Amino acid sequence: MSSSPSSSVIEARKALANRLVEIRKGAGLTGAELAARCGWHESKTSRIQNGRTVPSEEDLRAWCAACGADDQVPDLIATSRAVDSMYTEWRRTEHSGLRAEQESVAPLYQRTSLFRVYASRVLPGMVQTPEYTTAVLRSIQRHRVLVDDVEDAVDARMDRQRMLFSGRHHFGLLIEEYVLYAAVCDSSTMAGQLGQLITAASSPFVSLGIIPMGTERPHLPVEDFYMFDEAEVAVELTSGYLRITRPPEIAEYVRTFAAFASMAAHGPHARSLITKAINALG
CATH class of the missing domain: 1.10.260.40 (lambda repressor-like DNA-binding domains)
Structure with missing residues (x-):
């Protein structure tokens, strides 16, 4: 990469x-x-x-x-x-609020068969609860968006979730264990979110991997990325997002995702890491 x-x-x-x-x-x-x-x-x-x-x-x-x-x-x-x-700056996509950004990606999500996501900061949007999404988007809105349409943006994301889990899409999710403890919301909301993650992982359309803290690795991409089949990769940056469509670069993300998947815990081991995070909430 x-x-x-x-x-x-x-x-x-x-x-x-x-x-x-x-x-x-x-x-x-x-x-x-x-x-x-x-x-x-x-x-x-x-x-x-x-x-x-x-x-x-x-x-x-x-x-x-x-x-x-x-x-x-x-x-x-x-x-x-x-x-x-x-490359698109967040200020260009969010100048009129957060809902427009949520709705703008719906066609891309709808035509994608296989999603592969690497998450190192927050849980992937497609498995978020409404409460967790509200906390994440509210934080973004307070930091950089003048228009407050968080409730509408949450509704738009939830609408997209219902479309995604129709049985026509498959998901490969790789999440750093740290994300299970990231304080982006209150404990009650986080407990519900982690429970939802366990539920999502039980779906035949979802492959969930948790990369344990302390895992040795040859390299670590700083940015979260979303892969849409092998047609496009969206890389989330602090100031905006990068849209990658060149096949050689996409192939590098495919290889990186596979390497990280081999380091991740899956199945019962992944669920045990999530349960451990829930228990840590008290």
Whole structure:
């Protein structure tokens, strides 16, 4: 896996920049000549070619026109939009409240057959109780969202849960044992949530693994991630989320998930770890 999820965005930008360099060279132009034809400063060409400046769609059209490569414009614009959509700040998705974000992912969830989730901070949304979800979303709302629509957002997540557990979806959940003790809500809510986790684990559609505290491992991804079949991975960051769709990168997450699954406790051992956490609540 990349050393940092943000490196995926950097690599994608560099790949786009390299394509533009190839188009320029194919046209037999120097950077200065291309800049003159586009009507901008030579330093802008340099920044675009080095991946330091993300070209606008107008920049891409001008670049291709200068190189006699207008046929490349549609694909370059599509690539640029894909790069731009890789990283999204929470403030962009949450500016009107939390419910819109919950509803926006419903189509992706609906068309996914196999979910694989690695959770190191809070329990996965698809197995949360309404009370636990309320505590988590309320904390987010107080921290960074001006609009208070937490109740509506909780309802939207619960609606999605009912759709997910219709029998058409399967889940592989890997949870760090620490999450069973994370104080994101009061003890009563946490006890109910852990009980719900045991219930969810009994479903034939759910494979639950708990990674015990102190487990030695070759590496630990800092960020939680959600895999939607092998079509997309969503990585949750502090400032936003990263959407990964490149097959080679997705394959790295598949391998990482498999490695972590081999370290996790499953079945009765996993249930005993959850029960231990419940007992610790008193």
